[in-house]
Amino acid sequence: MTPTARIAAAIALLDALESAPRRPADAVANDFFRARRFIGSGDRRAIADRAWGVVRERARLDWHLDHVGAAPSGRLLMAAHMILAEGAGMTGVEAAFTGGQYAERPLSAEERRFVAKLDGRPLHHPRMDEATRLNVPEWALPGLRARFGEGLPAAAAGLEGSAPLDLRVNLLRTTRETAAAALAAEGIETAPTPFSPWGLRVAERRPVLATRAFEEGLVEIQDxxxxxxxxxxxxxxxxxxxxxxxxxxxxxxxxxxxxxxxxxxxxxxxxxxxxxxxxxxxxxxxxxxxxxxxxxxxxxxxxxxxxxxxxxxxxxxxxxxxxxxxxxxxxxxxxxxxxxxxxxxxxxxxxxxxxxxxxxxxxxxxxxxxxxxxxxxxxxxxxxxxxxxxxxxxxxxxxxxxxxxxxxxxxxxxxxxxxxxxxxxxxxxxxxxxx
Missing domain, CATH: 3.40.50.150 (Vaccinia Virus protein VP39)
Incomplete structure (x- = not known):
């Protein structure tokens, strides 16, 4: 798929998520890709990454759109994310919304007016309320403050970062060292987890489920x-x-x-x-x-x-x-x-x-x-x-x-x-x- 086709598919996925607000996003995404089996694994990953990027920043994106008078839609959320989080600028957004084959149709005059108002604004705007600035729901703020106190900003930042891929070695079948070697032989490098005596942390996202080590029950995915x-x-x-x-x-x-x-x-x-x-x-x-x-x-x-x-x-x-x-x-x-x-x-x-x-x-x-x-x-x-x-x-x-x-x-x-x-x-x- 072309980059513009991936963006169009990510917008379609965002619309699917919006239509099922109470369903877990991964379940909606599974259905979305199951109905589009023609999308290859690499494209699926790229599309999901783009959509999840918007979901991670949704509270802040909604704040910005509200302040320019726009109601959120899959198209505007993607354009806002490209402007505010990716630094694409209006030129980059318009290059993605070309209306070409498999690409998203061009921005309407109204959409363009909204997006143009966002150009040059910081994602983390100084006028944001505390919950939006920290990217946490308002209802959770008292509990998070009680738990973390002055460390709340650092804790909130940690909760919106990316998560590692941790594996638990199945000691019924192998040892941590042997499992690490088996994974390395399949091109997946790991390091021992700092606390768990059974854990391995994968250095980067890799297809662990497709390895012999996983299929043979040597490891399980577990934080x-x-x-x-x-x-x-x-x-x-x-x-x-x-x-x-x-x-x-x-x-x-x-x-x-x-x-x-x-x-x-x-x-x-x-x-x-x-x-x-x-x-x-x-x-x-x-x-x-x-x-x-x-x-x-x-x-x-x-x-x-x-x-x-x-x-x-x-x-x-x-x-x-x-x-x-x-x-x-x-x-x-x-x-x-x-x-x-x-x-x-x-x-x-x-x-x-x-x-x-x-x-x-x-x-x-x-x-x-x-x-x-x-x-x-x-x-x-x-x-x-x-x-x-x-x-x-x-x-x-x-x-x-x-x-x-x-x-x-x-x-x-x-x-x-x-x-x-x-x-x-x-x-x-x-x-x-x-x-």
């Missing part, structure tokens, strides 16, 4: 922060473990490896498609000590297994604020009402999952959020209501999991963020039931 949550679970051989809200079983896979495939893991979720994906991943990784179970209304599975698990990991549904680097559309889709509903749901899930923990066992509560209401405030509420549980300090939990170096962070809970740890934003608390 280092997510790996550390599985590490804190300290699941050992012979234990009985429940992965509540297991999703596609990324942490189930990691815990199966620390257990050496000995003991039993129950991967629980409310989604049939997610559990179906989990089953495929478990098979590819050679995990044979795990089973999946669908949690349904009226299901007595949890009640029948009360107080019988050594470890219960709750990776709770959340706003995903810690993953904005990977899912920039989430900051546009999620609302304050979503946050309120999720906090209520997390509370119910945590209460129910806690009943599975045996005396002396551990409950690990985790989110990919950086908002206190979903994280430490949720845990403190739980501890106030459950006097038979106590928090385990992060340093102690880190040591008990067999780690000799310093833990990533200080205090009782693990709180990770892109700007401070290089991972996605994650929270984890280790809570032990009194014997």
């Amino acid at each position: 280092e922060g997510s790996q550390l949550i599985a590490l804190l679970a300290d699941a050992r051989p012979g234990m009985k473990v429940a992965d509540y809200c297991a999703g596609a079983a990324g942490k189930t896979l990691a815990m199966a490896a620390t257990m050496g495939n000995r003991g039993r893991i129950a991967a629980l979720d409310v989604s049939v498609p997610r559990l179906a994906g989990a089953t495929k991943r478990l098979k590819r990784a050679g995990v044979d000590n795990a089973e999946t179970h669908l949690l349904e209304a009226g299901d007595r599975w949890v009640k029948r297994r009360a107080a019988s698990f050594d470890r219960v990991l709750v990776d709770a549904p959340c706003t995903g604020t810690g993953t904005w680097r990977r899912n920039p559309d989430a900051r546009l889709r999620t609302t304050e009402r979503d946050l309120e509903e999720l906090i209520t749901k997390q509370r119910a899930i945590l209460d129910r999952a806690a009943s599975l923990v045996r005396p002396g066992g551990k409950l690990i509560y985790a989110t990919c959020s950086v908002l206190p209401g979903e994280d430490d405030e949720q845990v403190r509420r739980f501890l106030d209501d459950h006097g038979d549980f106590a928090a385990v300090d992060l340093a102690q939990a880190w040591s008990e999991a067999g780690m000799s170096g310093p833990a990533p962070g200080e205090g009782t809970f693990m709180a990770l963020a892109p700007h401070s740890h290089g991972t996605d934003g994650f929270f984890a608390a280790v809570l032990q039931r009194r014997p």
Whole structure:
């Protein structure tokens, strides 16, 4: 595809995203490209990169368009991004909107008038309100300020940067060194992650899913922060473990490896498609000590297994604020009402999952959020209501999991963020039931 055809396709993708504001952008993009199988992989990547660039800057672009009196559209958003973020100038925009074969039609007189007003303006305008300047939704600002304090500008910048590609080595099949060598033989260079003993960080974006190392189950794609949550679970051989809200079983896979495939893991979720994906991943990784179970209304599975698990990991549904680097559309889709509903749901899930923990066992509560209401405030509420549980300090939990170096962070809970740890934003608390 020509550069102008790629821009036209990116505009069409932006329009598709706009028509489905509550759907995750990656799901919309998958449908978009599935309906256009003629677009090759390189072109798909270039088109997606352009569209995601607009999505990442959407709040600021909307601010600029509003200040020149324009309503946002796929065409104007792309033109504004080219002017404000790429420095293309009016000449560059008009060269992209030529009306030639497969190119976007020329700007109308009105569109040209709007875009011309943007030429020469800074993307980060001094008159922007704080939320727009930091590129965070207004509803999230109080929680982010409470979490990061004076470090909020740096934290916000970290949350809008690009995310690395992290892999978790499957210790059931190989070692980190052997996996790194296998990937290098296929042209993919990696480096050990700084905290996770199982992690490899890919130097640049590469097609890992097409490698033999991935197909043979030597590695899985998993952010280092997510790996550390599985590490804190300290699941050992012979234990009985429940992965509540297991999703596609990324942490189930990691815990199966620390257990050496000995003991039993129950991967629980409310989604049939997610559990179906989990089953495929478990098979590819050679995990044979795990089973999946669908949690349904009226299901007595949890009640029948009360107080019988050594470890219960709750990776709770959340706003995903810690993953904005990977899912920039989430900051546009999620609302304050979503946050309120999720906090209520997390509370119910945590209460129910806690009943599975045996005396002396551990409950690990985790989110990919950086908002206190979903994280430490949720845990403190739980501890106030459950006097038979106590928090385990992060340093102690880190040591008990067999780690000799310093833990990533200080205090009782693990709180990770892109700007401070290089991972996605994650929270984890280790809570032990009194014997």
